[in-house]
Amino acid sequence: MPAKPLPPISPAEQALMDLIWQKQPLSVAALLELVNGDRPEPITRNTLQTQLTRLEAKGWLSHHDGGRVRLYRAAVAEKRGRGKILTELKQRLFGGSGLSLVRCLVEEGGLDDAEIKELNELIAKHRKGGKP
Numbered sequence: 001m002p003a004k005p006l007p008p009i010s011p012a013e014q015a016l017m018d019l020i021w022q023k024q025p026l027s028v029a030a031l032l033e034l035v036n037g038d039r040p041e042p043i044t045r046n047t048l049q050t051q052l053t054r055l056e057a058k059g060w061l062s063h064h065d066g067g068r069v070r071l072y073r074a075a076v077a078e079k080r081g082r083g084k085i086l087t088e089l090k091q092r093l094f095g096g097s098g099l100s101l102v103r104c105l106v107e108e109g110g111l112d113d114a115e116i117k118e119l120n121e122l123i124a125k126h127r128k129g130g131k132p
Contacts, residue, residue: 006076006084007058013051014085017060021078025064025071028052 009017019034020026026034028049036042052072055061062075074081094100102119105111111119 004059006060006081008088009055009058009060009085013055013058013060016048016051016055017074017076017081020061020072020074021081024073026073027069027071029069031072 016031016035019031023030023034028045031052032043032045032048035048052061052063056063056072056075060074060076060081061072063070063072065071076084090096090098090101094104106116
């Protein structure tokens with residue numbers, strides 16, 4: 001059975017998912033500390049909890065009550081989640097064109113020489129029938 005389509009998430013929700021993908025499972029307290037670590041204006045625990053509840057309702061997160069602490073982990077694999085986010089970004093900013101997105105990265109200096117070399121290798125591999 002194909003995976004259920006993922007609803008879009010906001011940039012703030014994406015930032016939370018980035019942290020969760022990197023360090024899961026995380027408690028609300030641990031997430032709050034990570035989120036507020038370099039923010040000039042910290043978010044409140046209630047705001048964070050609201051975002052977590054929304055992500056869970058959208059199917060991006062799940063939780064487990066481990067004793068006295070609720071632990072959150074991604075319900076969506078990072079590769080699939082980032083793919084969904086990239087597809088939305090590509091559609092919104094580049095009219096759905098992957099070429100326009102890559103062109104922008106290359107022409108605006110978003111890729112260094114090593115990344116361009118790796119991109120060329122991926123293209124060559126793709127041409128030979130290999131998976132990127």
